Amino acid sequence: MDVMVPCGGLRHNRTVTTHADVLTDQFGRFHDYLRVSITDRCNFRCVYCMPEEGMVWQPREEILNFEEIERLARFFVERGVRKIRLTGGEPTLRKGYLNLVEVLARIPGLNQLALTTNGTRLAQDAITLRMVGLASVNVSLDTLRQDRFLEITRRNELPGVLQGIESAQAAGLETKINVVVLPGVNEDEIIHFGEFACKHSLTVRFIEFMPFLDNGWNAERVVSSAEIRSRLCDQFELRPLASGASDVAREYAINGSEGRVAFVSSVTDSFCSGCNRLRLTADGQIKSCLFLPPSVSLRDLIREGASDEELGIAVQKCLDGKWSAHPPMRNWAQRDNLTMVQIGG
Numbered sequence: 001m002d003v004m005v006p007c008g009g010l011r012h013n014r015t016v017t018t019h020a021d022v023l024t025d026q027f028g029r030f031h032d033y034l035r036v037s038i039t040d041r042c043n044f045r046c047v048y049c050m051p052e053e054g055m056v057w058q059p060r061e062e063i064l065n066f067e068e069i070e071r072l073a074r075f076f077v078e079r080g081v082r083k084i085r086l087t088g089g090e091p092t093l094r095k096g097y098l099n100l101v102e103v104l105a106r107i108p109g110l111n112q113l114a115l116t117t118n119g120t121r122l123a124q125d126a127i128t129l130r131m132v133g134l135a136s137v138n139v140s141l142d143t144l145r146q147d148r149f150l151e152i153t154r155r156n157e158l159p160g161v162l163q164g165i166e167s168a169q170a171a172g173l174e175t176k177i178n179v180v181v182l183p184g185v186n187e188d189e190i191i192h193f194g195e196f197a198c199k200h201s202l203t204v205r206f207i208e209f210m211p212f213l214d215n216g217w218n219a220e221r222v223v224s225s226a227e228i229r230s231r232l233c234d235q236f237e238l239r240p241l242a243s244g245a246s247d248v249a250r251e252y253a254i255n256g257s258e259g260r261v262a263f264v265s266s267v268t269d270s271f272c273s274g275c276n277r278l279r280l281t282a283d284g285q286i287k288s289c290l291f292l293p294p295s296v297s298l299r300d301l302i303r304e305g306a307s308d309e310e311l312g313i314a315v316q317k318c319l320d321g322k323w324s325a326h327p328p329m330r331n332w333a334q335r336d337n338l339t340m341v342q343i344g345g
């Protein structure tokens with residue numbers, strides 16, 4: 001069945017013949033990885049993500065309910081999505097999220113269900129998460145120092161997060177650590193994180209600081225992946241590991257250990273040519289790129305009774321507005337994007 005889709009940026013119509021076409025953009029990139037934010041709320045106040053006070057959360061009725069998340073997950077998996085990552089805010093704060101994980105993990109055709117969390121609930125939930133089908137977890141942890149943890153997150157939860165990481169590994173969840181490196185804040189811990197990776201036989205992913213609405217980003221506040229890697233190479237012998245065309249992180253084994261380090265260089269060495277990611281915000285808006293504003297509300301369409309075909313048209317239109325790559329760093333003003341906590345990274 002052919003569906004003619006008015007293409008926003010391209011000014012010509014495009015024929016959508018198969019389900020898979022729905023997830024293919026004008027540059028031929030197939031989007032088989034969906035990041036779903038299940039809440040805009042968080043129990044941390046990380047300095048590069050949100051203000052200490054005055055956060056206004058979205059009313060519950062504006063947030064996708066579990067049935068809507070499940071419907072959209074099935075819709076996307078039927079069209080080729082093979083990996084779903086649950087994000088937030090802090091996804092583990094969403095009441096009943098373990099049930100949602102169980103329902104999503106059972107969707108036929110979904111190969112991998114993952115979670116990004118600040119780790120505060122992992123110690124108590126890790127075993128259940130593994131049992132209900134979660135495969136992997138990325139824990140956001142920007143420092144190994146108690147005093148600095150308080151400084152960055154404005155919360156005193158480091159011991160609980162470290163316990164959560166151990167519990168996740170013990171439960172058999174593939175566990176990685178996400179570290180946003182900030183000059184003058186935690187860049188002096190790069191080697192310590194390398195040692196942490198070796199000691200705990202896990203992957204530490206160093207992420208370049210990225211611009212989002214109201215996070216005080218500027219180019220001088222970016223420590224490049226090249227700089228981070230060079231510092232690590234002063235201390236460790238790194239062996240590059242093969243990575244897929246869509247992988248955002250370039251991964252390295254630390255010789256002589258089971259530890260790994262990885263680099264997410266969105267700012268200085270982007271990987272847009274192989275981009276396979278779509279994002280769904282907690283209130284059901286679809287984003288074709290981390291740095292493009294949301295284009296359409298799938299929540300509203302669902303609540304207006306839209307069919308899957310109509311959802312497909314909306315997703316296609318969103319993808320037709322996707323650029324081949326984000327613009328160069330310096331002229332990258334984030335006036336019309338969302339805050340990090342609204343996007344879910």
Ligand code: SF4
Binds near residue numbers: 266270271290
């Ligand atoms: S910047 Fe946008 S297009 Fe580039 S890799 Fe990230 S999400 Fe994809």
